[in-house]
Amino acid sequence: MPNTSYKMDLRRLILVLTICSALIPFANTFYAGYLVQRQQLIDNTLEGHYAYANKLARSTDDFLQSALQQLDYSAKLLGPHMGDENYLSQEATRLRLQTKSFNSVTVLDHTGYVLATSPDTLQIKGKTLKSANVLEALETKKPVISSPYLAITGNFIIFISQPVFAADGKFLGVVGGSIYLKQESMLDTLLGSHFYHDGSYVYVVDKSKQIIYHPDGKRVGERIQNNAAIEQLHEGESGHVPLVNSRGVEMLAGYAIVPSTGWGIVAQRPRAATLAPLNELMRSVLYKTLPIAIIMLLVIWWSARRIASPLRQLANGAHDMDKPETAQNIQSVKSWYFESHELKKAMIKGIGLLHRNITKLREDVNTDPLTGLGNRRHLDAAIAEFQAQSIPFAVVALDIDHFKRVNDGFGHDAGDEVLRLLALQMREVSRLDDVPCRVGGEEFLLLLPKAPLHSAAQVAERLRALVESTPLPAVGHITVSLGVSAWPDSDADIKTVFQQADAMLYTAKRGGRNRVAIYGHSVSPSTQSAALI
Ligand SMILES: Nc1nc2c(ncn2[C@@H]2O[C@H](COP(=O)(O)OP(=O)(O)OP(=O)(O)O)[C@@H](O)[C@H]2O)c(=O)[nH]1
Numbered sequence: 001m002p003n004t005s006y007k008m009d010l011r012r013l014i015l016v017l018t019i020c021s022a023l024i025p026f027a028n029t030f031y032a033g034y035l036v037q038r039q040q041l042i043d044n045t046l047e048g049h050y051a052y053a054n055k056l057a058r059s060t061d062d063f064l065q066s067a068l069q070q071l072d073y074s075a076k077l078l079g080p081h082m083g084d085e086n087y088l089s090q091e092a093t094r095l096r097l098q099t100k101s102f103n104s105v106t107v108l109d110h111t112g113y114v115l116a117t118s119p120d121t122l123q124i125k126g127k128t129l130k131s132a133n134v135l136e137a138l139e140t141k142k143p144v145i146s147s148p149y150l151a152i153t154g155n156f157i158i159f160i161s162q163p164v165f166a167a168d169g170k171f172l173g174v175v176g177g178s179i180y181l182k183q184e185s186m187l188d189t190l191l192g193s194h195f196y197h198d199g200s201y202v203y204v205v206d207k208s209k210q211i212i213y214h215p216d217g218k219r220v221g222e223r224i225q226n227n228a229a230i231e232q233l234h235e236g237e238s239g240h241v242p243l244v245n246s247r248g249v250e251m252l253a254g255y256a257i258v259p260s261t262g263w264g265i266v267a268q269r270p271r272a273a274t275l276a277p278l279n280e281l282m283r284s285v286l287y288k289t290l291p292i293a294i295i296m297l298l299v300i301w302w303s304a305r306r307i308a309s310p311l312r313q314l315a316n317g318a319h320d321m322d323k324p325e326t327a328q329n330i331q332s333v334k335s336w337y338f339e340s341h342e343l344k345k346a347m348i349k350g351i352g353l354l355h356r357n358i359t360k361l362r363e364d365v366n367t368d369p370l371t372g373l374g375n376r377r378h379l380d381a382a383i384a385e386f387q388a389q390s391i392p393f394a395v396v397a398l399d400i401d402h403f404k405r406v407n408d409g410f411g412h413d414a415g416d417e418v419l420r421l422l423a424l425q426m427r428e429v430s431r432l433d434d435v436p437c438r439v440g441g442e443e444f445l446l447l448l449p450k451a452p453l454h455s456a457a458q459v460a461e462r463l464r465a466l467v468e469s470t471p472l473p474a475v476g477h478i479t480v481s482l483g484v485s486a487w488p489d490s491d492a493d494i495k496t497v498f499q500q501a502d503a504m505l506y507t508a509k510r511g512g513r514n515r516v517a518i519y520g521h522s523v524s525p526s527t528q529s530a531a532l533i
Contacts, residue, residue, distance in 0.1 A: 010308045014304040018297060018301040022296050022301075023293070033282075034282050038278055041274060045274045046242070047240065049240060049252060049268060049269065050240040052254060053254040053265045053266060054254075056191060056202060059190060060190060060191070060204070060263070061260050064160070064258070064261060066101070067099070067101045067160050071095070071160060072162045074175050075163065075165075075174075077091055078091055078164050079172065080167065082107075082109065082166075082172045082173065085116060088116035089117075092107055092118035095118070095175075097118075099177075100186065101186050102177030102179060104119060104122055104178045104180075105117070105178075106175070107173065107174075107175050107176075108173045108176070109173040110171050110172060111138075112128045112129045113126075113128045114128070123153075124153060129152060131152070133159050137163070137174045138173075143162050145160050145260070147207075147208065148206060148210060155178070155183070157179060157181060158179045158181065159178050160176060160179070161174040161175065161177075162175055162176075181212050181213065182217050182221075187212075187213045188213075192213075192215055199269050199273035200268065201267075201268065202265060202266065202268075203219075204258075204263050204264065204265050204266070205266070206262070209223050209224050209225070209230050210222070210223050212263065224246060225246070227243060227245065229268070230255075230266070232255060233255050238256040239254070239255065240255070241253055241255075243268075250270065250272065252269055252270075253266055253268035254266070255267070307337070310337075310340035310343075310344070311343070313330075313333045314335075314343055318347065321354055322354070322358065327348060327352070366381065368437070371423035372420075372423060373436045374437040375437065378437060379435065382435045382437075386487075391450060392452075392486065392489070393447050393449045393486070394451040394453060394456030394489075395446075395487070395498055396447075396459065396463070396484050397443070397445055397482065397483045397498075397501040398482040399509070400418065400422065400478055401478065401479045401509070401513040401514060402513070403415065403418070403478075410474055410475050414474055417474075417475075418478060419438070419442060421470075421472055422478075425463060429466060431448075434447065446460075451486070453485070453486040453490065454518075457516060460482040460516045460518075467479060468480075481505055481517075483506070483507065483519070484501060484504055484517070484518045485497050485504060490520065501519070503519075
């Protein structure tokens with residue numbers, strides 16, 4: 001099992017890296033593209049609306065100049081006929097219908113008395129007009145374009161007038177055309193025809209910030225406050241600005257001044273309407289690029305997994321280095337690129353070394369270093385295994401006779417050599433399954449699995465005879481005494497069986513040494529063990 005103390009394993013790391021490497025750049029590019037395009041769209045709209053407001057300001061100015069010229073032409077015609085009511089009425093009608101610049105035309109004498117109107121329905125003929133704007137025209141005796149005002153007719157109007165003079169230069173009155181601000185007028189033709197259906201519109205304010213034209217007729221006459229574009233117009237500036245209008249709607253506005261009147265023309269469009277196509281475009285880009293992004297994501301994820309796969313398998317192997325099957329598992333890892341191949345090679349080498357060391361350590365722990373036979377730990381393990389598997393076994397306990405003399409007479413090293421040779425002889429007489437052990441200084445035990453007592457006695461005798469008959473270099477002949485018992489033949493208790501073997505060894509020693517004593521058989525001190533079997 002992988003180590004769970006780490007918060008992130010390779011799979012999660014791959015997932016996170018895949019998302020980071022594929023999605024973040026994609027999202028970043030997408031978002032950056034969106035921002036750039038949005039800014040571009042806003043800038044273009046502002047510029048466009050500014051240019052548009054400018055154009056309309058010029059057109060409006062042209063219209064007003066042309067209206068003044070039309071009135072001037074009429075004024076010149078009217079001069080000699082101011083007393084001819086019929087003529088005045090016909091000229092007023094001609095002016096209104098032919099030019100289509102005005103909603104109504106009025107001819108006044110020098111006191112403001114209405115001499116003629118067109119249309120006749122105005123019903124102000126014969127009345128004297130006293131509004132400030134009319135008085136201004138009469139007093140200045142000059143061409144006038146009035147501020148918007150509520151006329152006697154009940155209409156909210158702009159009055160454009162020219163003075164009428166007699167041939168001798170005497171001021172006779174004025175001829176004026178009215179533009180009705182709350183009804184369809186020339187301004188609609190001029191400004192309203194450019195009304196966009198995408199939310200763009202144009203409105204016009206006079207110098208006092210009062211609306212004189214608006215596509216929503218109800219707003220004409222309203223005074224505008226807290227509007228960045230209007231404030232700038234009031235300062236005499238033209239330009240463009242993003243603003244929030246009086247209804248709380250974000251707008252992109254361009255504005256320009258009509259030079260002859262100081263009116264301000266504002267062309268604007270809701271910011272949301274401007275950006276709507278971009279949002280739609282980005283959505284469409286997203287839908288179109290998303291499949292490729294997903295494919296990219298999967299390819300990166302798949303590649304990352306392929307790259308990580310050998311590493312993950314090697315990491316799992318590293319975790320179970322001590323298990324015997326690990327070497328084979330690591331061998332089967334498909335290390336398809338250089339680094340993983342090198343890692344795999346190093347791990348296989350390391351595991352080989354580790355297993356050899358472990359085996360060596362296990363052997364060392366269970367082996368007597370002098371003779372290479374099993375030690376007491378090895379003996380205990382073998383007994384436990386026999387007992388667990390209910391394998392009967394015989395015990396041969398043996399001890400070199402008068403070994404002290406060997407040591408004393410030939411030195412300790414010679415004694416060691418005797419011990420090593422005896423170990424070899426023990427191996428010689430035993431089978432592969434037998435367990436020869438050195439359990440003390442010169443005390444040895446030989447376990448014979450599945451061997452009945454009499455077979456063990458034969459092996460013991462063979463060993464005794466082999467030792468006795470084999471002269472050792474420098475030392476000469478030595479002999480051994482042996483005691484034999486068997487489990488569970490001799491006793492059901494294993495500990496007792498070993499004590500019996502020891503007791504038999506003691507009996508053999510007491511009986512004169514160089515003999516085998518078998519548990520349950522009497523031995524005479526003078527009799528050779530061979531005779532006992
Ligand atoms: N060279 C050597 N001698 C050892 C080793 N372990 C024990 N001995 C010696 O073995 C001898 C055992 O002597 P004793 O127990 O008196 O018995 P013995 O001389 O063999 O006489 P019996 O057993 O009565 O026949 C001692 O001299 C120990 O020093 C060892 O590892 N190497």
